[in-house]
Amino acid sequence: MASERSKRMINTAACLIIGDEVLGGKTVDTNSAWFAKYCFSLGITLQRIEVIADDESEIIEAARRMSQRYDFVITSGGIGPTHDDITYQSIARAFDLPLQAHAGALEKMKRLSKPHPGQVNFSWEEDSAARRAKMRMIELPYDKALPDEDQVLFPAEDLWVPINVVNGNIHILPGIPRLFEKMLTGLKPSLLPRLTDPEGKGVHRVLFSTPMPESEVAGYLTELAGRVKERGVNVGSYPRWGKSRNTVTLVGRDKEFMEGLVPEVESNVKGKRIQVEGEDDSEGSDKDS
Secondary structure, eight states: OHHHHTTSOBOEEEEEEEOHHHHTTSSOOOHHHHHHHHHHHHTOEEEEEEEEOSOHHHHHHHHHHHHHHOSEEEEESOOSSSTTOOHHHHHHHHTTOOEEEOHHHHHHHHHHOOOOTTOTTOOSSSOOHHHHHHHGGGEEEOOTTSOGGGTEEOOOTTOOOOEEEETTTEEEEOSOHHHHHHHHHHHHHHHGGGBSSGGGTTOEEEEEEESSOHHHHHHHHHHHHHHHGGGTOEEEEEOOTTSSOEEEEEEESOHHHHHHHHHHHHHHTTOEEESSTTTTOOSOOOSOO
């Protein structure tokens, strides 16, 4: 099943953010928002985002459930060198896999990682607490029945950190935003053959600016949503607190049909089509959101 799952077409996605620091307010999660835009650009429907603690039982439950339900799953966080970085070991247990030091990742880490100023005497040849901590970062859940290239991916030549793929569709990534973004950007070419709409060329978003409060347009938008659902078009309404205008959106793949709706929507929301949210803002605030 894992082998089949790694080759199937990708329609749906889920994002699992792992880290006590996010739940405790110490770190702000930006990876899920970036991933949402990434999925939209590729025509992948992101259906779920979760933030959970560095807790083995929670990681196991979420990994199993998401792998079963979604085509493309990414995790962010918990793969560092310290005791609370337990993502690899937890996902390994979720799918009854051993942790295995990956030779290719180790070689790249030795070659590309820079010595910390506080570790002037560090040696890869001598056993030490520092060496054992570093080794934790390349001890990956590994299925010996699957090809190595399907499980350990290096999407950026100048990074030693791999994307570890488990159970065919769980992609384990670091939580550091610049690494997270660079690695997913590098992964993109390998995803394109598995998309029904490569590069998201058939996904369109039409924005409308309206001076009307949501309560005034709710009836029309509800009727419109029911009418266009069968054409694969989603209707959204977004209040903008403290601004003079709210936003209505149409999202779908049938560009011609959506363009045909523009005059109707503009008329019914007493607004106009815009390219960027807020481009026609003026002073004022909405009393009814």
